[in-house]
Amino acid sequence: MLLVVVACWETCEAPRDAAAIPGDKAWQKAADVVRASYQPGDLIVFAPDWVDPVGRLHLGDLITIDDAARMDAARYGRIWELSILDARSPETKGMAAAASQDVADVTVRLFTRTPVTVVSDIRAALPTAKVEGPARPTLELAEVGFAPHRCIQIVPPPKSSIRITFPQLPLGSELVGYVGLADVFTRRSPRGPGKLAVEIGGEQVAQATAGVDDGWVRFSAPTTPGSADVTFIASADDANRLICFAAEARR
Amino acid sequence: MKWQWRPSQRAIVGWALALVTVLAVLANQRDVGIARDETVYFSAGTRYADWWIGLVTFDHGISGKSINDTFGGAPGGNNNSEHPPLIKTAMGLSHWLLFRKLHVTDELTAYRVPGALLAGLLVLLVYSMTLAVWGFPEAVIAALCTLLLPRALFHAGLACFDAPIMTLWFATIYAYWRCLDDRKWPWQVGVVFGLALATKHNAMLLPFALGVHYLVIAWRAGKWRGLIHHKPRVVLSLAVIAPLTLVLLWPWLWLSPISHIKQWLSFHLTHVHYNFEYLGDNWNAPRFPWHVALVTTLFTVPVATLAAACAGASVLVVRWRRGESADHERAPALLLGLSMAASIGPFFLGSTPIFGAEKHWMPALPTICIAAGVGAGWAARQAADYARALRPMSETLARRVAFAIVGGSIVLASGTETVAAQPYALSWYNTLAGEAPGGADLGMNRQFWGVAARGVLPFLSYQFPTKTYWHDASPAAGWYQRLGLIRGFPHSGQEQPGIDASNLAMVIHEKHFNRHDYMIWKAYGTVRPVFVLRTEGVPIVTVYKRPVPLTGR
Numbered sequence: 001m002l003l004v005v006v007a008c009w010e011t012c013e014a015p016r017d018a019a020a021i022p023g024d025k026a027w028q029k030a031a032d033v034v035r036a037s038y039q040p041g042d043l044i045v046f047a048p049d050w051v052d053p054v055g056r057l058h059l060g061d062l063i064t065i066d067d068a069a070r071m072d073a074a075r076y077g078r079i080w081e082l083s084i085l086d087a088r089s090p091e092t093k094g095m096a097a098a099a100s101q102d103v104a105d106v107t108v109r110l111f112t113r114t115p116v117t118v119v120s121d122i123r124a125a126l127p128t129a130k131v132e133g134p135a136r137p138t139l140e141l142a143e144v145g146f147a148p149h150r151c152i153q154i155v156p157p158p159k160s161s162i163r164i165t166f167p168q169l170p171l172g173s174e175l176v177g178y179v180g181l182a183d184v185f186t187r188r189s190p191r192g193p194g195k196l197a198v199e200i201g202g203e204q205v206a207q208a209t210a211g212v213d214d215g216w217v218r219f220s221a222p223t224t225p226g227s228a229d230v231t232f233i234a235s236a237d238d239a240n241r242l243i244c245f246a247a248e249a250r251r
Numbered sequence: 252m253k254w255q256w257r258p259s260q261r262a263i264v265g266w267a268l269a270l271v272t273v274l275a276v277l278a279n280q281r282d283v284g285i286a287r288d289e290t291v292y293f294s295a296g297t298r299y300a301d302w303w304i305g306l307v308t309f310d311h312g313i314s315g316k317s318i319n320d321t322f323g324g325a326p327g328g329n330n331n332s333e334h335p336p337l338i339k340t341a342m343g344l345s346h347w348l349l350f351r352k353l354h355v356t357d358e359l360t361a362y363r364v365p366g367a368l369l370a371g372l373l374v375l376l377v378y379s380m381t382l383a384v385w386g387f388p389e390a391v392i393a394a395l396c397t398l399l400l401p402r403a404l405f406h407a408g409l410a411c412f413d414a415p416i417m418t419l420w421f422a423t424i425y426a427y428w429r430c431l432d433d434r435k436w437p438w439q440v441g442v443v444f445g446l447a448l449a450t451k452h453n454a455m456l457l458p459f460a461l462g463v464h465y466l467v468i469a470w471r472a473g474k475w476r477g478l479i480h481h482k483p484r485v486v487l488s489l490a491v492i493a494p495l496t497l498v499l500l501w502p503w504l505w506l507s508p509i510s511h512i513k514q515w516l517s518f519h520l521t522h523v524h525y526n527f528e529y530l531g532d533n534w535n536a537p538r539f540p541w542h543v544a545l546v547t548t549l550f551t552v553p554v555a556t557l558a559a560a561c562a563g564a565s566v567l568v569v570r571w572r573r574g575e576s577a578d579h580e581r582a583p584a585l586l587l588g589l590s591m592a593a594s595i596g597p598f599f600l601g602s603t604p605i606f607g608a609e610k611h612w613m614p615a616l617p618t619i620c621i622a623a624g625v626g627a628g629w630a631a632r633q634a635a636d637y638a639r640a641l642r643p644m645s646e647t648l649a650r651r652v653a654f655a656i657v658g659g660s661i662v663l664a665s666g667t668e669t670v671a672a673q674p675y676a677l678s679w680y681n682t683l684a685g686e687a688p689g690g691a692d693l694g695m696n697r698q699f700w701g702v703a704a705r706g707v708l709p710f711l712s713y714q715f716p717t718k719t720y721w722h723d724a725s726p727a728a729g730w731y732q733r734l735g736l737i738r739g740f741p742h743s744g745q746e747q748p749g750i751d752a753s754n755l756a757m758v759i760h761e762k763h764f765n766r767h768d769y770m771i772w773k774a775y776g777t778v779r780p781v782f783v784l785r786t787e788g789v790p791i792v793t794v795y796k797r798p799v800p801l802t803g804r
Binding site: 053068069085087141 | 533555562626627634657660663664681685686697763768769773776778780783789793
């Protein structure tokens with residue numbers, strides 16, 4: 001009897017599961033809701049993450065590459081979340097929606113908050129950076145932890161370090177950054193981590209280690225408002241570690 | 252219960268099920284894209300077949316040069332010497348006969364016919380063994396469960412070796428079991444095992460199953476003396492005829508056989524670990540989770556089949572403990588259990604490559620399906636007895652109705668899953684996982700080998716022909732052109748240079764391929780795709796179009 005129940009459940013449930021995902025018409029309606037109230041500078045995210053290509057198909061013109069490859073979402077005051085199957089985006093975790101609407105099985109939520117004020121972004125300041133060591137950093141759109149990130153990439157020689165100094169970088173009350181290893185194929189072998197240390201005025205204030213499976217690793221340090229030389233020291237024991245990092249000084 | 256069918260009628264049922272399987276595979280493969288490695292086997296198979304045809308028609312003799320030119324070279328090279336030749340040769344001969352000579356199929360189907368025929372053979376063998384040991388209704392249900400395995404049906408439609416080795420593996424099991432009768436010359440098992448060895452290296456694991464089984468039944472038959480005297484000719488057949496068959500079918504082994512066998516096996520023992528997504532993580536280096544094979548099987552076999560198999564396995568264990576096992580002397584249930592263990596066991600080690608997931612341990616599936624037949628049969632008999640206790644009726648009627656309900660419901664469930672899975676069965680997961688969306692939520696692998704690209708051909712046909720970045724489907728792109736499925740979308744090259752030179756670009760979604768999206772964003776200056784191919788709502792291929800086309804492309 002139990003076998004028959006299981007079989008009947010599967011017979012009924014399989015088509016229902018398969019048909020549970022909204023199609024393009026639903027997404028178009030949801031996109032129309034977003035477009036009606038969208039403001040430049042808004043962030044648009046989709047949940048679950050695997051539906052992201054469908055979301056970008058309908059709203060991709062409102063998402064810049066830098067939005068998609070953001071360091072994190074702290075600088076966004078308004079976040080639109082379009083979700084299906086009751087999923088939530090990590091970008092809106094712990095936030096309460098200011099508005100929510102179910103549009104043909106796509107849930108459209110608007111989250112608002114006071115965004116952080118970015119005093120300086122090292123990615124923008126890269127042309128002014130001084131580099132000590134045998135490798136040169138580049139600004140890349142890289143895959144780190146299987147997600148897109150606009151970051152400064154440096155490949156230090158094995159068992160050595162590269163120092164990248166941003167002279168007189170404007171600082172706020174906190175320096176927040178992320179580091180990870182780019183490129184899944186170079187992460188496969190060797191398996192050693194990449195390391196990043198941060199010095200302000202010659203004193204180490206933060207450090208982070210990014211292993212091959214760690215993704216985009218956050219680090220932060222309190223800072224004194226003003227300007228100071230900020231140095232990022234990238235090192236690795238293994239060859240071919242594509243260390244990618246980004247950081248913002250926040251008020 | 253006595254089913255009033257003559258043996259000949261039962262045989263017809265088996266052949267009919269086999270025929271339905273062949274037709275189902277052939278019909279299904281028409282919508283299945285071309286896998287990256289199929290293109291390698293097409294060309295290798297054509298060369299192998301031409302060599303054999305040339306040999307038997309006296310166009311050429313046997314020379315070291317012609318063998319090396321056709322079959323030789325380092326594993327991983329153009330002649331695909333890392334895989335034995337049987338199935339490739341069959342594909343080539345099928346292409347020669349059905350396409351080049353008779354013109355009865357298109358080229359792609361011609362290459363895929365041997366796989367379809369072997370899928371039919373598997374169903375026939377599963378039916379035959381189950382019929383011989385456990386009975387007719389069990390055999391029908393087991394055969395239908397084998398036919399209605401969504402992933403296996405998909406793989407059977409590809410011109411690859413994974414479905415064929417499932418058949419040849421099980422054929423070896425079946426032949427071995429049959430040869431344990433009192434026949435004087437059990438050559439058949441040696442030949443079939445040789446064919447399995449000539450199909451894929453998985454067959455190297457078969458001796459673990461056969462060896463342990465032989466030791467058990469020989470010990471039972473005569474303790475220490477039995478180990479030597481029980482069925483020595485079966486052992487001899489496996490040890491002598493099988494390798495001879497392999498060598499006979501593989502001309503490359505006619506030259507330096509030991510060295511070439513070493514090269515063949517060491518290629519697989521040191522195989523690179525491709526990227527593969529499992530439970531949300533990308534795996535490309537050991538140690539892999541020990542439960543990959545368990546969980547993947549749990550999610551890629553219809554739930555009803557699994558439930559029936561659990562019931563069947565329990566029934567077989569209980570009968571064994573009671574001393575009521577069928578065919579006690581040849582112990583078929585033990586043999587099937589060992590077959591499954593040998594097939595799937597290496598994937599619990601954490602070091603065996605997992606990148607092909609279920610296709611690598613598909614020889615375990617016939618055991619599951621036969622157990623499902625036994626379980627369904629047992630459940631139907633229990634239900635019939637219960638119904639008769641409630642209301643007087645004939646035993647025959649009660650059991651026929653019970654078998655129809657239990658077997659029919661299992662087959663219906665499996666059939667529903669199988670239909671839902673096609674033609675993108677690599678993205679399909681069963682209801683327990685929540686189908687394709689559930690699989691995506693769980694972070695299970697969605698595609699591999701670029702097969703899904705076929706689904707974007709209708710979209711491309713509405714675009715202006717231009718250089719196209721075909722991503723993982725680049726080896727298949729030329730074949731889609733050759734088959735007339737698309738015209739004028741040449742592959743623009745690999746990786747970033749290829750994307751930079753393209754006006755259209757696609758990404759076939761696997762976790763480690765996310766980087767291709769980002770490379771396209773960078774080149775095209777937009778994150779917005781123009782088309783997203785989905786199965787059950789889950790994206791499997793995304794197509795981008797350069798907003799301002801490159802001139803002269």
